[in-house]
Amino acid sequence: METFNVVGASLEEIAAAISDMGEPSYRARQIYYGIYRRLLRSWDQFTDLSKDLRKKLEQRLTINYPSMRRAFVSHDGTRRYLFEVAPGQYVESVYIPEKYRDTFCISTQVGCAVGCLFCATGKLPFQRNLSIGEIVGQVLFMKADRCPTFGRVNVVIMGMGEPLLNYDHVMRAIGLMTDPRGMAISPRRVTLSTSGVIPGIRKLAEESVIPARPRFPLPKMLLGEDGILLPTCSRQSGGFALRHYRCGAGHAYSDQQKVEHRSPARSLS
Ligand code: SF4
Numbered sequence: 175m176e177t178f179n180v181v182g183a184s185l186e187e188i189a190a191a192i193s194d195m196g197e198p199s200y201r202a203r204q205i206y207y208g209i210y211r212r213l214l215r216s217w218d219q220f221t222d223l224s225k226d227l228r229k230k231l232e233q234r235l236t237i238n239y240p241s242m243r244r245a246f247v248s249h250d251g252t253r254r255y256l257f258e259v260a261p262g263q264y265v266e267s268v269y270i271p272e273k274y275r276d277t278f279c280i281s282t283q284v285g286c287a288v289g290c291l292f293c294a295t296g297k298l299p300f301q302r303n304l305s306i307g308e309i310v311g312q313v314l315f316m317k318a319d320r321c322p323t324f325g326r327v328n329v330v331i332m333g334m335g336e337p338l339l340n341y342d343h344v345m346r347a348i349g350l351m352t353d354p355r356g357m358a359i360s361p362r363r364v365t366l367s368t369s370g371v372i373p374g375i376r377k378l379a380e381e382s383v384i385p386a387r388p389r390f391p392l393p394k395m396l397l398g399e400d401g402i403l404l405p406t407c408s409r410q411s412g413g414f415a416l417r418h419y420r421c422g423a424g425h426a427y428s429d430q431q432k433v434e435h436r437s438p439a440r441s442l443s
Pocket residue numbers: 286287288289290293294295296297333334335336369421
């Protein structure tokens with residue numbers, strides 16, 4: 175019988191699977207809360223469900239996190255995790271402890287097709303996009319491992335891979351992270367970093383993921399027939415925003431908005 179992984183599944187998807195088993199919908203909410211808020215990793219830990227139901231769930235639904243192979247610990251408490259997401263396919267995530275807030279840096283692809291010259295990942299061949307469960311599973315794993323109580327966390331999507339080249343899975347993973355019924359991470363605490371994938375940034379703007387009144391007027395920076403980000407930001411301080419886009423665009427913008435040529439990346443359009 176085919177099993178369904180609840181790590182990466184939405185409440186609605188879990189509800190559909192539960193309904194197929196003839197169970198009431200409130201069970202889906204218990205499971206969703208157990209996976210994403212209580213960080214439970216086996217059906218045995220769902221002590222709020224009857225033993226019979228747990229047995230049924232075990233046969234139909236799985237709880238699969240990415241497999242952690244090694245953790246490298248730094249003197250300041252920073253931990254780098256090596257996950258094997260499929261035989262021979264590895265990604266890394268980093269946990270950075272801070273006084274008032276912990277930060278999780280996560281990956282979105284195995285390898286990367288962009289190939290920024292300064293980046294070690296850019297030298298690896300691109301293998302595949304991570305699934306929603308593999309993306310969100312990195313946060314769940316690190317949270318369960320380092321800080322099981324739901325404290326204040328940042329998620330930075332800056333690990334292996336270009337997130338906007340895995341747009342749909344990344345957006346759905348962010349939806350799970352910020353869902354108040356589950357992980358409830360503040361949307362303001364989730365940062366996506368891109369090398370400058372123009373179609374992806376445009377899509378973000380069109381889908382209103384970028385706030386109507388962003389701190390920096392991002393869409394104004396996207397113009398240019400050659401697909402290169404232009405320093406048209408009207409605020410002097412816009413250079414801070416532009417810096418995030420310099421590697422993929424093949425240019426660097428200083429705080430004075432002076433253009434310097436840096437390592438060219440492969441075309442993203
Ligand atoms: S897009 Fe990011 S992961 Fe990919 S090569 Fe550039 S810096 Fe590295």
